[in-house]
Amino acid sequence: MPLSSQNQDSPMISELRQDIVTGDWVVIAKARAQKPESFKKEEEASSKFSTSECVFCHPEETGQKKDTLIYYRDDGEWSLRVFPNKFPAFERQSNTVRHWTEGPYFGMEGVGYHEVIVTRSHQRTYGEMTVEEVAELVDAFRTRYLDLMKRKSVKYIMIIHNHGKNAGASQPHPHCQLFAIPVISPGIELELKGTENYYKSNKECAFCTMVNWELKEKKRVVFENDSFIVITPFASRSAFELWIIPKKHSPYFERITQREEWDFGEAIQKAMKKLFLGLNDPAINFYLHTSPCDGRDYDHYHWHLEILPRTSIWAGFEMATGVEVSTILPEEAARFLKKQN
Amino acid sequence: MPLSSQNQDSPMISELRQDIVTGDWVVIAKARAQKPESFKKEEEASSKFSTSECVFCHPEETGQKKDTLIYYRDDGEWSLRVFPNKFPAFERQSNTVRHWTEGPYFGMEGVGYHEVIVTRSHQRTYGEMTVEEVAELVDAFRTRYLDLMKRKSVKYIMIIHNHGKNAGASQPHPHCQLFAIPVISPGIELELKGTENYYKSNKECAFCTMVNWELKEKKRVVFENDSFIVITPFASRSAFELWIIPKKHSPYFERITQREEWDFGEAIQKAMKKLFLGLNDPAINFYLHTSPCDGRDYDHYHWHLEILPRTSIWAGFEMATGVEVSTILPEEAARFLKKQN
Numbered sequence: 001m002p003l004s005s006q007n008q009d010s011p012m013i014s015e016l017r018q019d020i021v022t023g024d025w026v027v028i029a030k031a032r033a034q035k036p037e038s039f040k041k042e043e044e045a046s047s048k049f050s051t052s053e054c055v056f057c058h059p060e061e062t063g064q065k066k067d068t069l070i071y072y073r074d075d076g077e078w079s080l081r082v083f084p085n086k087f088p089a090f091e092r093q094s095n096t097v098r099h100w101t102e103g104p105y106f107g108m109e110g111v112g113y114h115e116v117i118v119t120r121s122h123q124r125t126y127g128e129m130t131v132e133e134v135a136e137l138v139d140a141f142r143t144r145y146l147d148l149m150k151r152k153s154v155k156y157i158m159i160i161h162n163h164g165k166n167a168g169a170s171q172p173h174p175h176c177q178l179f180a181i182p183v184i185s186p187g188i189e190l191e192l193k194g195t196e197n198y199y200k201s202n203k204e205c206a207f208c209t210m211v212n213w214e215l216k217e218k219k220r221v222v223f224e225n226d227s228f229i230v231i232t233p234f235a236s237r238s239a240f241e242l243w244i245i246p247k248k249h250s251p252y253f254e255r256i257t258q259r260e261e262w263d264f265g266e267a268i269q270k271a272m273k274k275l276f277l278g279l280n281d282p283a284i285n286f287y288l289h290t291s292p293c294d295g296r297d298y299d300h301y302h303w304h305l306e307i308l309p310r311t312s313i314w315a316g317f318e319m320a321t322g323v324e325v326s327t328i329l330p331e332e333a334a335r336f337l338k339k340q341n
Numbered sequence: 342m343p344l345s346s347q348n349q350d351s352p353m354i355s356e357l358r359q360d361i362v363t364g365d366w367v368v369i370a371k372a373r374a375q376k377p378e379s380f381k382k383e384e385e386a387s388s389k390f391s392t393s394e395c396v397f398c399h400p401e402e403t404g405q406k407k408d409t410l411i412y413y414r415d416d417g418e419w420s421l422r423v424f425p426n427k428f429p430a431f432e433r434q435s436n437t438v439r440h441w442t443e444g445p446y447f448g449m450e451g452v453g454y455h456e457v458i459v460t461r462s463h464q465r466t467y468g469e470m471t472v473e474e475v476a477e478l479v480d481a482f483r484t485r486y487l488d489l490m491k492r493k494s495v496k497y498i499m500i501i502h503n504h505g506k507n508a509g510a511s512q513p514h515p516h517c518q519l520f521a522i523p524v525i526s527p528g529i530e531l532e533l534k535g536t537e538n539y540y541k542s543n544k545e546c547a548f549c550t551m552v553n554w555e556l557k558e559k560k561r562v563v564f565e566n567d568s569f570i571v572i573t574p575f576a577s578r579s580a581f582e583l584w585i586i587p588k589k590h591s592p593y594f595e596r597i598t599q600r601e602e603w604d605f606g607e608a609i610q611k612a613m614k615k616l617f618l619g620l621n622d623p624a625i626n627f628y629l630h631t632s633p634c635d636g637r638d639y640d641h642y643h644w645h646l647e648i649l650p651r652t653s654i655w656a657g658f659e660m661a662t663g664v665e666v667s668t669i670l671p672e673e674a675a676r677f678l679k680k681q682n
């Protein structure tokens with residue numbers, strides 16, 4: 001059967017799809033196919049204990065460290081705060097990073113910054129907030145990024161969000177974490193190499209290619225505005241995975257304009273709302289993928305946000321490959337999420 | 342401070358360690374340090390429902406497919422069975438793999454094999470079995486491997502074990518799964534490239550270097566016999582991670598001798614027993630890392646087994662990097678596990 005002749009309607013029991021950026025393959029097992037509704041989280045006793053016990057509702061009273069950034073509402077109350085993590089994975093702040101060896105091995109001191117970004121509302125997830133609130137969160141990302149990227153020891157800044165126990169969140173109060181670290185994270189290295197190779201072979205950015213194709217095809221586009229599209233990627237690693245990608249080529253998140261901040265805030269809010277409604281407030285991780293801040297050029301890269309709902313526990317296959325055996329087609333997931341408003 | 346002058350006793354709050362094979366960095370957060378005992382799994386209601394309800398205790402009565410391999414005990418009862426997975430991720434068996442494209446994307450039919458390897462005992466985990474029983478399991482790995490590697494569409498054979506709900510096991514009865522697939526798994530690709538680069542730079546296998554260093558240093562060796570060592574790797578990705586590595590350079594698992602099968606069985610049994618005793622029957626994934634069977638030479642590679650206890654839920658940082666922020670030093674984990682017998 002000639003290349004290209006297959007489509008979704010073919011009787012393939014399972015299919016492999018290649019990630020255009022990294023070259024990795026993902027698996028979609030149709031023999032195990034599930035309806036979108038079957039991924040809904042079951043009702044559980046609320047883990048949102050009262051605001052009076054919450055360490056993030058009253059940071060000044062619960063031993064949090066001094067704010068590094070704070071936003072206020074019109075009524076003078078705070079709306080967003082950023083402060084160092086009380087139990088940091090990276091702490092010592094220094095311009096120099098001590099290296100060490102042990103026989104054939106290399107080690108490095110964990111110099112860096114680990115901050116928490118807390119929005120005011122204890123109850124409302126990002127999908128339930130206003131666009132204005134989420135756009136302010138994006139502004140905090142950019143502001144902290146611009147400050148930390150200047151530090152000499154910082155080579156990469158990771159911004160992540162964990163929501164729900166099954167996504168590893170230790171606090172129910174919505175928050176993000178920022179890690180400014182002296183090495184480039186392995187997942188990003190793969191994407192940097194992948195986009196570089198793609199550019200060399202195709203004289204085009206892999207993400208721009210993706211954006212153009214998805215805007216033409218529409219079947220995996222869940223939401224779009226002037227600056228961003230939200231898609232279920234062709235090679236989704238997990239059910240209902242969503243990527244938010246700037247429409248125009250942009251290697252560096254921190255160069256986002258004010259207008260784009262609003263549009264990015266809207267895209268996050270819509271994506272999170274659709275997952276919240278469609279999957280009944282599932283556990284979620286998201287992380288910003290952007291160029292390193294190590295002084296080199298990464299003009300071939302294209303920043304974006306990856307959102308991973310945690311609808312199943314990763315087993316050996318997933319731990320070994322980083323790929324879920326997904327039981328729903330990305331196109332079907334997109335159809336389902338598009339309807340959630 | 343000069344390179345090499347740091348050691349474990351230095352006051353580093355957290356440290357980064359580089360994986361000698363892939364070059365990836367892992368994090369050990371000492372500020373969050375925990376005692377080994379604190380990783381112990383809490384008691385929970387037994388999920389080992391009775392053997393009369395178990396789909397693997399009586400495969401012939403519970404709609405399992407026909408055995409592809411069966412071992413018998415001296416009394417004529419079966420001791421180990423291999424049969425196709427009832428809900429396969431890969432199923433259609435064919436010598437040709439259909440490819441397809443959609444615009445800039447590539448896809449491939451999920452041709453392959455997905456088998457279940459079931460040992461007889463419902464109650465006893467691999468750590469509680471005899472060496473003889475685990476060595477028989479290893480023999481089943483090899484036998485199925487040798488059969489499946491001959492199939493034209495099979496490029497890689499993954500053998501994995503999921504134990505416990507938090508490791509994604511759907512059945513409490515001890516079992517392994519085998520996936521024979523038409524692509525090389527992404528995690529293995531990284532190791533193949535890493536060992537190739539290491540060999541080019543150092544004229545030595547990265548795993549042989551590791552084995553020699555660990556045998557000399559001893560501080561991360563948890564168990565050894567004539568053919569294998571069990572270590573907590575220098576750059577452990579998660580707390581209490583264990584690797585079982587052949588002492589002599591061996592790229593291809595399937596060339597294991599009968600004597601080595603026994604020794605490998607003993608190493609698996611000991612490693613699993615130590616985790617069982619030390620961490621109170623934790624959820625565990627293990628997977629065999631071996632060379633692809635795509636007809637090429639991988640003489641620079643060195644097969645091994647990676648055992649990952651699932652003592653915490655992976656959050657955004659882990660999902661983004663594939664690395665746990667580990668709160669115990671591999672050397673301390675080794676000291677603790679060495680004592681468990």
